[in-house]
Amino acid sequence: MMENPWISGLVYSAVLVTVLMTAIAWISWFERKVAGRMQSRLGPTLVGPFGLFQPLADALKALQKEGIVPKDADPFLYRFAPPLTMALALGTAAVIPFTPHFLGSDLDIGVLYALALSGMMAFPIWIASWASNNKYALIGGMRMVAQGISYEIPMVLAALVPVVLSGSLSLGDIVEYQHVNGWFVLWPPGVGLGAFMLFFTTALAEGNRIPFDIPEAESELVAGPTTEYTAINWTIFAASEYGHSVITSALASTLFLGGWSGPWLPPLAWMVIKTSVLFVTITWIRWSLLRLRSDQLMALCWKYLVPFALMLLLVAGIWTHVRP
Amino acid sequence: MQSWIPILVYLAIASSVGFLMLGASRVLRVRAKDVPPTRELTYESGEEPVGNAWIRFHPRYYVVALVFILFDVETAFLVPWALNVRALGRFAIVEMIVFVVILLLGWVYALRKGALKWQ
Numbered sequence: 001m002m003e004n005p006w007i008s009g010l011v012y013s014a015v016l017v018t019v020l021m022t023a024i025a026w027i028s029w030f031e032r033k034v035a036g037r038m039q040s041r042l043g044p045t046l047v048g049p050f051g052l053f054q055p056l057a058d059a060l061k062a063l064q065k066e067g068i069v070p071k072d073a074d075p076f077l078y079r080f081a082p083p084l085t086m087a088l089a090l091g092t093a094a095v096i097p098f099t100p101h102f103l104g105s106d107l108d109i110g111v112l113y114a115l116a117l118s119g120m121m122a123f124p125i126w127i128a129s130w131a132s133n134n135k136y137a138l139i140g141g142m143r144m145v146a147q148g149i150s151y152e153i154p155m156v157l158a159a160l161v162p163v164v165l166s167g168s169l170s171l172g173d174i175v176e177y178q179h180v181n182g183w184f185v186l187w188p189p190g191v192g193l194g195a196f197m198l199f200f201t202t203a204l205a206e207g208n209r210i211p212f213d214i215p216e217a218e219s220e221l222v223a224g225p226t227t228e229y230t231a232i233n234w235t236i237f238a239a240s241e242y243g244h245s246v247i248t249s250a251l252a253s254t255l256f257l258g259g260w261s262g263p264w265l266p267p268l269a270w271m272v273i274k275t276s277v278l279f280v281t282i283t284w285i286r287w288s289l290l291r292l293r294s295d296q297l298m299a300l301c302w303k304y305l306v307p308f309a310l311m312l313l314l315v316a317g318i319w320t321h322v323r324p
Numbered sequence: 325m326q327s328w329i330p331i332l333v334y335l336a337i338a339s340s341v342g343f344l345m346l347g348a349s350r351v352l353r354v355r356a357k358d359v360p361p362t363r364e365l366t367y368e369s370g371e372e373p374v375g376n377a378w379i380r381f382h383p384r385y386y387v388v389a390l391v392f393i394l395f396d397v398e399t400a401f402l403v404p405w406a407l408n409v410r411a412l413g414r415f416a417i418v419e420m421i422v423f424v425v426i427l428l429l430g431w432v433y434a435l436r437k438g439a440l441k442w443q
Contacts, residue, residue, distance in 0.1 A: 009330030013337040021341065063345075063352045071364040072376070083342025090338035094331050105330040112403065113331075133377045134366050146385045149392045156399045160406040167410050169403075227367055232349035236342050295441075298385060302440045306395065307431065310424050313402065317409045317417055 005105075012104050016093060024242045025055035031242075031283050038287040058235075065231035070132060073228060077131035082229070082236035084124040089240035091117045092247045097172045099260050099267040106172035111163060114171070114251055115156055118206060121244060122148025125215070125225045128237070132228035140224030143294055144215035147205055150301040151212075155202035157309035161195035162255045164316045175259035183258035188319045195312050196256040198305060200278070203248040205301070208241065209282055211289040214297055249278035387439040391431075398427055 029044060029051065036043025044051030069075050092114045094104035107113055122144050129141025162184050163169055166177035178184055184192040205212035216224030223229075226237050253259060253274035260267030292300065356363075366373040383389075401423070409416050434440060 005326055005329040006333060009333035010337075012330060013334040016334070017337050017341060060352075063349045064354060065349075066353050066355055067349065068364060070366050072366050072373070079346070083339065083346065086342035086345075087335065087339035090341065091335055094334040094338075104334045105327045107327055107331065130378075132366070135368065135377045138377045138381060142381065142383050146383065146388065149396075150385075150388060153392065153395045153399060157402070160399075160402060163403075164406045164409055167407065169407060222367070222369075231353065232345055236345055294384075298388060298440065302388065302391070303435065307428065310428070313406070314417075314421060314424060317406075317420060320410050321414060321417060 009104065012102075013094075016104070017090060020090060020093060020243060020246070021239075023246060024239050025059065026052075027242050027246060027279065028058070028238075029055050031286075034280070034283045035287050038284075062232050062235040067231035067233050070134070070228050072133040074131040074133070077127050078228075079233070081124045081128035081131060082233045082240075084127070085121065085240040086236050086243070088117050088121050088124060089243040089247065092251065095171050096247070096250050096254055097175055097259055098250075098271050100172075100176075102268070103172065106170055109169045110171040111159055111169045111174070111255070115152075115159055118244070118248060118251070119148070119152045119155075121206065121240075125237075128229070129225035132225075134228050136221045136223075136227045137225050140215045140217075140221045140227070144208070144225060146294075147208075147212065147215065147297060147301075150298055151202045151205040151305075154198055154301065154305040154309040155206060157306075157313055158195045158199040158202065159255055160313055161191065161316045164313065164320060165192075167320075171254050171259075175254060175261060178258040179261035183256065183261070185256045185258075188316065188323070191312055191315050191319065192256065194308070195316070196252070198309055198312065199252055199256065200281075202305065203252060204282065204285065205297070207244045207248055207282075209245060210286040211292050212297060213291060214294050217291055245282055246275065246279055249282065250275045252278055387434075391434050391439060394430065395427075398423075 032054070033043040033051070035041075044054040047053040047057045069078055095107050095110035095113050097103040097106065126141045126145050129137040129144065162174050162178075165184060165188075166174045168174060168177070181187075185196045186192060204210075208215055215221075216226065218224075221227070226234055229237060250271070253271065257274045257278075258270075259274075260271045262270035262273075265273075366377070368374070402420075405416060405420055409420075
């Protein structure tokens with residue numbers, strides 16, 4: 001790390017944001033390929049080898065389109081919502097340790113910071129849905145807020161299990177602890193795995209992925225909160241959704257899968273492998289499962305996930321005394 | 325506070341990404357010359373939009389929002405506990421079990437009252 005935090009922060013941020021935006025672009029290609037294979041299609045093949053330049057073509061196309069702001073919308077909020085979503089989606093990555101040394105800042109409240117930013121994702125989308133003055137968007141936004149705040153609770157509780165076990169809120173320390181004592185997904189037996197599954201499920205819900213993508217259920221709400229969005233405004237939303245999925249996968253691998261820790265390969269390789277495996281699982285789930293109904297979604301959260309998360313946390317707390 | 329400076333810089337750069345994309349689109353985009361009057365109407369499956377969407381709307385889960393505040397405060401209490409549970413010893417465990425059991429009683433009450441149902 002360089003001496004001056006402003007300069008090192010600037011270098012780190014420029015590198016990480018560039019890498020993340022590139023990753024997001026090619027993840028859209030990857031997801032379309034996986035989707036194609038799962039449905040016995042080929043996916044994009046025409047632009048470049050294996051359709052690899054498809055994201056560039058898509059981005060150029062979106063940039064050239066004329067964005068239309070509906071006459072009845074609130075123009076300021078309508079334009080402001082997409083960049084805000086993007087900022088929140090990318091913001092979480094600042095505290096994630098990609099290698100022991102490559103991280104923005106090892107905040108002593110890193111877990112809280114990451115969860116706070118990822119939990120706020122619901123609000124710019126709600127701003128977008130309200131500003132567009134569209135009934136589909138309004139219903140979608142309402143569902144988004146209900147789901148976002150509900151799944152926030154089991155998500156925070158699941159993320160507290162590693163905090164209890166490692167005794168630190170800093171993501172760097174949590175990874176170090178797992179590096180020495182083993183990944184939290186493996187121990188305490190059952191509890192760690194349960195917390196990981198819980199975190200992953202709630203992360204799907206927070207990121208609006210199937211089976212929890214009820215806010216933008218396209219069979220009933222056209223496109224949910226983003227119905228009125230066109231051109232680059234829509235692209236920013238789509239990119240932030242991918243970004244959110246990727247960064248939450250990285251967060252889940254940091255909290256439960258040991259982050260950069262692993263044998264033989266360099267730390268960064270382990271981090272990329274773990275994040276990719278989780279992201280592929282998200283894609284796999286997306287093309288395999290059906291969407292839950294809105295009330296089933298809320299019932300699942302409040303009747304099962306919240307008490308389950310509380311139990312896990314207490315068992316983890318007891319574990320620290322039984323096996324210190 | 326030193327450790328927050330990189331976060332601040334990072335957030336500033338992350339916030340600028342969306343605006344940069346909007347700016348690039350402003351340079352590159354095409355503009356229609358003659359705009360049909362229906363183009364800027366709100367989308368409503370091809371029909372003329374009926375009324376405004378800024379209305380009093382029944383969010384079916386407004387009791388859930390109240391339960392949410394309850395549990396949110398509870399998670400806020402659990403964070404310092406989770407951080408110090410090793411240091412505080414057996415006492416902290418018992419305290420937290422009592423706290424959570426009381427909360428779960430409240431949860432059972434809300435469940436029985438149907439607060440978590442579609443209304």
